[in-house]
Amino acid sequence: MSLIVVITFLVLAFLGMPLAFALGVSALGGLWLSGFDLMVLPPRIMNAVNSFPLMSIPLFMVAGELMLKGGIMERLVDLANAFIGRVRGGLAQVAIISGAGLASVSGAAVADASALSSTLVPSLRKQYGLGFSTGIVAAAANLGPIIPPSGAMIVYAFMAGSSVSVGGMFMSGVVPGVILFLSFMFLCWFISWKRDYPLAGDPISLSAILRELRRSFLVFLMPVVVIGGIVAGAFTPTEGAAIGVCYALLLGFFVTRKLRLADLPEVLLTAAKTSALVGAMIAFASTVTFLFTIDLLPMHLAGMMEGITESPFLFLCLIALMLLVVGMFLESNAAYIMLVPLFHPIALNYGIDPLHFGFLFVLNLVIGMLTPPVGVVLFVVCGITGVKMGELVRESWPFIAAMYGVLLLCMLFPSVVTWLPERLGY
């Protein structure tokens, strides 16, 4: 039965049917062929999204959008400029710092790519040309789902079930996120030095740093309050996200004073529509996974994997290879929704730490967002800046290589991922 459902899904998906509906049609076919009463369908799809933790996805999205509309980008860029000063590749490093700062309030690579492309590429391209500028922006945007909060990690934790907490997933991304951030900073300097890009920016001044720190203090207080509150157990991720929304509203209306009431409908509608795309996939996939469970597919798959290798490291390598291919062709949310329920239990069988496996899974698919032919971050950057896909991909390779380097590091040394969550009791 599972095979028929999978084949139907693949045929429909490759014939261009949106993935959510391809899941729905194949699930419906599976239920019908298995002789199930079709009345199991509505409660299953409704209950799949009737979830308190899942609500944090649109709420974090709204918070991030409100922060952007409230004019935080300008403050982040000014702060980064003050810290970097006059060095080779300085403006590129400013973009990476801004991307990391944005990641700490938004958590969505696509929203970050859109914000960074429209605000930073015009000044970056004067220094480095369009290709490298867009490569920098795409890499900086990809920090979004790795540095907490992260929409991808919320979806992963939801699909993995009770063995993974959202707070634990958030914390697992901190150390690798910092390593990635530093490697991107180094790459910007190294490439600028190799290509002999001119020095840019103003010399470092303590007064400028203090001034910009004061201006950005309230922006950076948001992740401290929200993520800190979640980690400290003061509130759940969903409550934290709702507090983030209230905080962003106060900041936008009363501190930066750039947010207008007229901005709110668009922000709410965008977040709702984007959540619906993920929600539709989760809803219909729930019936597919129900059929898989009835068919004992996860058990068969686990047996097959254990037949191939008993080594946890080799299993991780196989998963990384599979996700490398999947990430090239499948949108990342679809991959979490379809593959996490199958492979997460197998990873537990191998004795792999659930947070370690979860982070590797997310990082693999985040890299997929930067790899053609289906790389959503690439599409967004191309769409906004007008850069040719080939040029962007060529300039993104050093950053993609750095991400694979960090992936390998995390695979070889699990403590890079698990050290911080363990210290915090996850």
Next chain:
Amino acid sequence: MDRFLTSLLARADQGARFLVMLGAAAMVVVSAQVAMRYLFNGSFDWADEVSRLAFVATIFLAIPLGIRDGTHVGIDLLVSRLPEGLRVGIARLMSLLAAGMMLVVFWTAIVVAVTTWSERLGSINLTSSVFFLPVILGALHSALHLVHMAIAPGTVAKSTSEEVRP
């Protein structure tokens, strides 16, 4: 038929947009829970259920808006290489299949909602079938959009693998 559907869908879209924005805003009621807990040492019993209902409504009512905008993620690597006539034919067939599935969801959700009408929610004196209302409305609205796309393939938005996502 095309004109009737276009006009009907325009009104349905407008209604769905309003409800979806309302639903997304209502989710923020969750923050009131935190305020109550830490400032007043109490809680709103209804906040959890109301916010979940708002979320379910937001998701299911926004699905047809995504269909209209062509933002549901798909794979167009194969179909984009096919001749125009074949591509349109396949798009029509896929829309009809998806519409059929949505109509099954619509009908079965009505039956389930009627069957469970007597069950009440935990914190509000309201039927638990209220959670199925957005599923029913969203499925019907989606089916109409998909039928419209099958009748008039020109309304099929461009492929969605390039879509914007979290």
